[in-house]
Amino acid sequence: xxxxxxxxxxxxxxxxxxxxxxxxxxxxxxxxxxxxxxxxxxxxxxxxxxxxxxxxxxxxxxxxxxxxxxxxxxxxxxxxxxxxxxxxxxxxxxxxxxxxxxxxxxxxxxxxxxxxxxxxxxxxxxxxxxxxxxxxxxxxxxxxxxxxxxxxxxxxxxxxxxxxxxxxxxxxxxxxxxxxxxxxxxxxxxxxxxxxxxxxxxxxxxxxxxxxxxxxxxxxxxxxxxxxxxxxxxxxxxxxxxxxxxxxxxxxxxxxxxxxxxxxx
Numbered sequence: 001x002x003x004x005x006x007x008x009x010x011x012x013x014x015x016x017x018x019x020x021x022x023x024x025x026x027x028x029x030x031x032x033x034x035x036x037x038x039x040x041x042x043x044x045x046x047x048x049x050x051x052x053x054x055x056x057x058x059x060x061x062x063x064x065x066x067x068x069x070x071x072x073x074x075x076x077x078x079x080x081x082x083x084x085x086x087x088x089x090x091x092x093x094x095x096x097x098x099x100x101x102x103x104x105x106x107x108x109x110x111x112x113x114x115x116x117x118x119x120x121x122x123x124x125x126x127x128x129x130x131x132x133x134x135x136x137x138x139x140x141x142x143x144x145x146x147x148x149x150x151x152x153x154x155x156x157x158x159x160x161x162x163x164x165x166x167x168x169x170x171x172x173x174x175x176x177x178x179x180x181x182x183x184x185x186x187x188x189x190x191x192x193x194x195x196x197x198x199x200x201x202x203x204x205x206x207x208x209x210x211x212x213x214x215x216x217x218x219x220x221x222x223x224x225x226x227x228x229x230x231x232x233x234x235x236x237x238x239x240x241x242x243x244x245x246x247x248x249x250x251x252x253x254x255x256x257x258x259x260x261x262x263x264x265x
Contacts, residue, residue: 030103030111032110033107036122037099040145046063047250050250057093063088063250065141067088067249069081069143072138073259082127084246086145086147089144094144098145105152112159114224116228117224119232119235120208125205126145126148129146129150129201130147132203142194142197146194146198148201150182157175157179158213159209163213
């Protein structure tokens with residue numbers, strides 16, 4: 001997949017031709033996507049160890065109580081749970097689906113835009129999805145990276161709309177189809193999916209893309225400024241720190257206070 005940008009605006013046809021000064025997208029290794037996935041797998045492996053074989057397929061209660069997004073505990077002051085819950089998963093199937101989606105969408109963002117935005121979108125979308133889920137389901141518990149991942153989809157949808165003259169035909173429609181498909185699965189197929197978490201992540205991704213992606217077709221969105229690079233690296237550091245914190249909590253190295261009603265007899 002090749003994307004081209006010209007340096008001169010005057011007397012250019014609507015369809016961009018390959019000429020001197022055209023910048024061509026080159027294949028890159030999706031480094032940040034790989035880092036995000038590796039960190040999620042590391043956390044899940046610790047979950048499987050803590051929960052035992054019973055938690056392998058569908059997740060275990062112990063890891064959720066320790067580091068999941070248990071909303072009453074979040075409301076009691078354990079605010080870090082909105083992020084740790086986003087790096088835990090409910091079993092290997094849940095993890096596999098999310099890692100696959102993260103890879104597919106993440107590598108698109110790294111190729112079409114700039115990898116510095118990837119951890120920023122994930123963290124903001126995870127928080128946005130968590131807040132909306134908290135508003136509508138304040139007594140429940142949640143785990144999974146899907147809020148952050150759906151934020152990637154929202155970002156790419158805006159990208160597909162703004163850059164539709166330069167992208168392959170059908171890119172934007174494909175993003176819209178994916179949004180509809182996720183909504184259909186969440187509403188009609190899998191009843192325990194937190195659709196408000198998905199919706200919150202989607203909205204954040206849409207907003208971030210609306211502000212960050214240039215409408216000027218002659219401006220290459222892959223060119224990131226120093227500020228974006230610094231913020232992106234900080235966001236990646238926060239993401240890795242959240243994963244490490246989750247692992248330490250799951251192993252009991254970091255002790256947290258859990259009310260007795262949440263503990264198994």
